[in-house]
Amino acid sequence: MVRLKEEPLRKLSYALFKAVGTSDEEAKIVSNILVDTSIHGVDSHGVRAIPGYIKGIQLDPEAPRALVPGTPIKTLVDTPTTAMWDAGRGFGFVAGYKAMSTAIEKAKKYKMGSVGLQGTGHIGALYWYSYLAAKNNMIGLTLCRGGGHFVAPYGGVEGRLGVNPLCFAIPAGKYRPIILDMATTGVAMGHLMVMSVRGQDAPEGWLIKPDGTWATDPRSIFKREAVPVGFGHPYSEYKGYGLSIIVEALAGAIGSGCSLDETGFGHTFTAIDPTGYTSLDEFKGRIDSMIDHLKSSKTRPGFDEVLYSGEPEWREEDNRRKLGILVDDPFWEAIVKTAKELSVDIDGIMKDGYVKA
């Protein structure tokens, strides 16, 4: 593990994306989202992903998995409150940032705003976009019909849905925003990767084999021996499945990834202004009061306190701002290798950026 300071890491990420021909604006947006995500403790979606995106940019632009910075966003539909965009093969981060920003602008005028996005790839951690709405005193909702169709429906054993995460952010008053960012499967794929690296078993009820029994090896999904199911098995799997269908319907049918033969990503970015219903002070006061109320519950054995959704990540963010951002050695080595290949002066940029891990 290495610990890295925030500002040098932003500069490094910017330099890497510039080195493969990304524009100033795009390199800044992408780097900020990736570094923010690492600060927030969401390592699966943070700076570890940089070398992968660089590789995508280096592919032939016609190749199936190519990422093509600078692809213009096409507006397919535009109304006072809604829009539908096609971002082609451009950065999901850039299109997502612009989509949620536009949803917020629409909501500032009309109390509700929503932008659908098709054609683009990975947008990273959803929390970042919903939180952008919360920073603007809006309720934010980001939905993603994930790539592929490898999640089994309730009662089935073959992949038919994406991981289909959803993320709500709710602005509070004295507390930091509530952020619920979750996969509609038992667990996000990134966590299964981490578990397999650490030699941990998956619990029964996450990964189903073709014969209907449960796999406990977290790598079984990557070996195509099992597929994930909706969360909450055995007594609530149909609820996780139901939420996955809703995300598939909203982000997928609105985007382009919800059908027998289409497998792309689909997203919706929605902002709702609480002043469409009540004053902002009253809304935030009630949210604070709810959080106080949750925290006043007696705890169970094994718990010191009750937390609200998103609070563990806010604590990790405080920690990392103080101590530096943790990056696992293999991920850091891949970043160093990419920098050398691109002749980016990583030693110069990072020289004061290391912190003792």
Added chain:
Amino acid sequence: MVRLKEEPLRKLSYALFKAVGTSDEEAKIVSNILVDTSIHGVDSHGVRAIPGYIKGIQLDPEAPRALVPGTPIKTLVDTPTTAMWDAGRGFGFVAGYKAMSTAIEKAKKYKMGSVGLQGTGHIGALYWYSYLAAKNNMIGLTLCRGGGHFVAPYGGVEGRLGVNPLCFAIPAGKYRPIILDMATTGVAMGHLMVMSVRGQDAPEGWLIKPDGTWATDPRSIFKREAVPVGFGHPYSEYKGYGLSIIVEALAGAIGSGCSLDETGFGHTFTAIDPTGYTSLDEFKGRIDSMIDHLKSSKTRPGFDEVLYSGEPEWREEDNRRKLGILVDDPFWEAIVKTAKELSVDIDGIMKDGYVKA
């Protein structure tokens, strides 16, 4: 069990509400929603509830649990896309019907519409309101911060949240709408009542005792020996908890039930027009295609086929339209008793309305 025909049952319900002084319009709206709900197979929220509402109407209007038909709805906020209403102690059904109808009208003009509702009591099964949107080719979302604060937060053992159901309805093409209507607890309270009547045990992970162990007697919640937790325990309870917080924040903080000392209901009724993003035909075609895709999965042992959310209720509705609506004997006896007390000619109204159970 008795089986009853739809039309006589509507007439009976209407006559009962008229007999306690409810207006024509209100008696019709309430009766239609209750009978529709029974036809849809949601017995916990259907006609069995009639005697309870009648009792509420018969209370002194100042009593804490009084239901006061005819209470005017006050508009607190109104914008092109949103509104906030206070329905006082009037029928939740009537205010809810008008709120979703208004949300749909706003969405017809602006692609998105949403009405918050405070001050009112029970609105019955959420599916009815979201389905109203789907019948109008809209995506419907109904959120309810349920009465009381008796659901434990993740890590806690004391009640701090409502049951907090949420319901999405999505219009399809060749299929009937997807309807996901679910509590954010392991199970809705009505099902625990049914389980206790039938002598069934609740699984571990639904009801927590003050010492942090699980209760399996479904009556333990009504005996105040245990409280429900978010759904998905042990591996996804924090996700159900997170969704409960979101419903509490949206329906509660927008309504009036989300705070340390307020315990009322709060609702939001939202309609989203898919044509804000894409053509209706394209949207519905993708939904159909998704459902085809789900159904094409091989099944697990114990499952004959894959269903989508809401499909079991559509099948039960077909069944009941053919065979009549099932009503459990104790519920029917209570309705008969109420009719006699109100001198409603139940024998005359129902004479051709019985079907062999």
